[in-house]
Amino acid sequence: MDSATLIIAGIIGLAIGFAIAKFMEKGKASKTLLNAKNEANSIINAAKVEGENIKKDKIFQAKEKFLELKAEHEKVIIGKDKKIGEAEKRTRDKESQVSNELARSKKLNSQLDSKLKEVAHKEEYLEKKQNELEKLHKNQVQQLEVISGLSADDAKGQLMESLKETAKTDAMAYIQTTVEEAKLTAQQEAKKIVINTIQRIGTEEAVENCVSVFNLESDDVKGRIIGREGRNIRALESATGVEIIVDDTPEAIILSCFDSVRREVARLSLHKLVTDGRIHPARIEEIVKKTEKQIEQEIVEVGKRTVIDLGIHGLHPELVRAIGRMKYRSSYGQNLLQHSREVAKLCGVMAAELGLNPKLAKRAGLLHDIGKVPNTEAEVETPHAILGMQWAEKYGEKPDVCNAIGAHHDEIEMKTLIAPIVQVCDAISGARPGARRQVLDSYIQRLKDLEEVAFSFGGVQKAYAIQAGRELRVIVESEKVNDEKAAQLSFEISQKIQTDMTYPGQVKVTVIRETRSVNVAK
Structure with missing residues (x-):
């Protein structure tokens, strides 16, 4: 075999081998595909x-x-x-x-x-x-x-008059009965509070007047006080404003002045002059000025001691000074400072008994007569209660205190419960025995006014003001005044006295009606 044949045989062999391999690979792929189809079917x-x-x-x-x-x-x-x-x-x-x-x-x-x-x-x-x-x-x-x-109008008029008299008498009797019942129900507790207050507060009785007596060691000093041609006594009277009476009274000189401060300045100045022995006009003026400063300091000290003793705080200095000046003032012979202290203590106790603020009541009681102490020498026509209220308002006192000061003589309306307490305590302090002296003429005039009030009513035969003006006894004519009319007359007289007159305490009106039947056996 030649080479070409070998090559061809080799190529054929390779082709056959390749075909076999492909065939085998194809059988394996189909088998794999079949397995995949089966698995896919099972999944589906x-x-x-x-x-x-x-x-x-x-x-x-x-x-x-x-x-x-x-x-x-x-x-x-x-x-x-x-x-x-x-x-x-x-x-x-x-x-x-x-x-x-x-x-x-x-x-x-x-x-x-x-x-x-x-x-x-x-x-x-x-x-x-x-x-x-x-x-x-x-x-x-x-x-x-x-x-x-009679005509119908005349008969009606007579009937109305008779009914008027009957109704008036019945009304007076009813009013009197009601007033008495109210007094009976209110008197017990009021008496208890007042008596308890008076018993707890005691003060010494002070009676002063407008005259001071300056005692001397001997009558020889009188001549030195008078001076040559009376120049010393004139200088002293001019500097102090006090009348100096030098008479036959042994070892005494009388100082007369209504202003107690001036009188005290004159007394202390005289004491210093007599003790020093140098008495002449220039020395008198110097001593009087020093004494006035001393008295002013003493007035402030007295005011401070008074408010401290009573436990009163926050008073304006002018009010404290006015309180100190009360020491040298008197009202109806009663020392004004002692009276105000007593009223303050009474107000404090009575307010405590009634459940009110005792400090506020005590403050109002101390300041109630502040209007009697003038700030200037000019005479003031305003009533002392209103003047005191105005000063209290001016110096920042509370409205309750101002109202109590102004209303304690009923010159303005009472708006707080402290006002009647101050009024009652003022009456208690001024009405107790020995507290005040009244001028004889004004006392007699008040008794006459009481009797004249009684005589102003019809049917009054006699009228007597007895018991220092505390009781008015009226004797009426029995023919003109019957028993019912007597009771009515007593009520009307008491109301007229209460309305028209000013008096301390109370006035009891007793109407006496007497009927006498006289026959003679012969």
């Missing part, structure tokens, strides 16, 4: 089975959800049907009530119509009767006028 079958199962589950769940929604929907429908049924029932009930009310209203309207007809018929009947009665009354009045000889 498994997926179909699983899908059917999921489909069945979802269908089952959907049916369950549908049943639940259907049950809920049925419940809602049943509830709505129930509410609709109840509403229909209420509507039917309302309709029946309305129909009943309409029926009753118709019935009432018919009854009202019948009643109105009856009333109209009765009105017509009453009008007829009224006309008949008026005619009958006129006839009777005419007959009575003919019988009595």
Whole structure:
């Protein structure tokens, strides 16, 4: 064999080998493909089975959800049907009530119509009767006028006068009875509080006047006080404003002045001059000025001690100074500072007994007569209560305190409970025995005024003011005043005294009616 044949045989052999290899590879690929197809079919079958199962589950769940929604929907429908049924029932009930009310209203309207007809018929009947009665009354009045000889107006006037007198007497008796009952019910507790307060507060009685006596060691000093041609005494009187009376009274000189401060300045100045021995006009002026400064300092110290003793704080310095000046003032012979201290203590105790503020009451009691101490020498026409209230307002006192100061003599209306307490305590302090002295002329005039009030009423025969003006006894004519009229007269006199007069304490009015029947046996 040649090479070409070998090559061809080799090529053929390679081709056969390649073909065999391809064939074998193709059989293996088909086998792999078959396996893949089988596996794919099994996966598809498994997926179909699983899908059917999921489909069945979802269908089952959907049916369950549908049943639940259907049950809920049925419940809602049943509830709505129930509410609709109840509403229909209420509507039917309302309709029946309305129909009943309409029926009753118709019935009432018919009854009202019948009643109105009856009333109209009765009105017509009453009008007829009224006309008949008026005619009958006129006839009777005419007959009575003919019988009595008086007209209807005259008879009516007489009847009204008699009724007036009877009603007035009854009213007076009723008023008096009511007043007495009120006094009886209120007096016990009031007396208890007042007596308890007076017992707990004691003060010494102080009686001062407008004259001071300056004692001397010998009468030789009188000449030195008078000086050459009276120049020393004139200088002293001019510097102090005090009248100095030098008379035959042994070892004494009288200092006369209404202003107690001036009188005290004169007394202390005289004491210093007599002690020093140098008495001449220049020395007198110097000593008087020094004494005035000393007195002013003492006034402030007295005011401070007073407010500290009473436990009162926060007073304006001008009010403290005015309180100190009270030491040298008097009212009806009663020292003003002692009186104000006493009133302050009484107010504090009484306010505590009544459950009020004792500090405020004590403050008002101390300041109630502050208007009696003028800040200037000019005379003031304003009542001391109003003036004191104005000063208290000016220096920042509370409205309750200001009202109590202004109202303690009823010059303004009382607006707080402290005001009557101050008024009562002021009366207690001024009315106790020995507290005050009254000028004889004013005392006698007050007694005369009391008697004149009694004589201003008809039927009064005699009138006597007794017990220092605390009682008025009135003797009436028995022919003109009966027993009921006597009681009425006593009440009217007491009311007139209370309205027209100013007096301390109370005035008892006693009306005496005496009937005497005298016969002579012969």
